[in-house]
Amino acid sequence: MGFHVPAGWKPNPSAIESTLPYPWSALYVQQFRQPFNADSFLYNMAALANLYRKSRDYAAIRPYVDYLVDRLKKYRSLTATRRWLPYKFAYSFHDRELKPGSVCAYWNASAMTGVRPASRSAGNEIFQRTAAL
Numbered sequence: 001m002g003f004h005v006p007a008g009w010k011p012n013p014s015a016i017e018s019t020l021p022y023p024w025s026a027l028y029v030q031q032f033r034q035p036f037n038a039d040s041f042l043y044n045m046a047a048l049a050n051l052y053r054k055s056r057d058y059a060a061i062r063p064y065v066d067y068l069v070d071r072l073k074k075y076r077s078l079t080a081t082r083r084w085l086p087y088k089f090a091y092s093f094h095d096r097e098l099k100p101g102s103v104c105a106y107w108n109a110s111a112m113t114g115v116r117p118a119s120r121s122a123g124n125e126i127f128q129r130t131a132a133l
Helices: 026-031 038-055 058-075 105-119 125-132
Strands: 091-093 096-098
Touching: 038 058, 038 105, 058 105
Parallel strands: none
Antiparallel strands: 091 096
16 A cells, blocks of 8 residues: 655654644544544554554554554444444535434445555564454
8 A cells, every 4th residue: 555654754652643644634633523534544554554564663653553543443333243433423425414323435444444554564463453453
């Protein structure tokens, strides 16, 4: 996947949220009060997986992976047979209004796609653990 950390990016475990390679969408943070969206999750997980493939330094990025996985867990809904990411707020899309609790295939696919590069990275068990989400 073609996402990479920005040139000059350095991990800062004491300020993870403010130093994500790809910040959370301002729309989600400011308007919806939700510091998570599936696209930013995808971009960050793919960039971190690509960085790991180059550097093999998992310790440097582990706090970011753990943070992102925890955010995904916080916003997902889970039953015995299903896992999905519902919108927890009303959301307008073209001529449609999604009500809180609505599920969007695109949003769920973005999150799953974000888990995939991480779970395939060099056999690292922590990245693989994200595949079980």
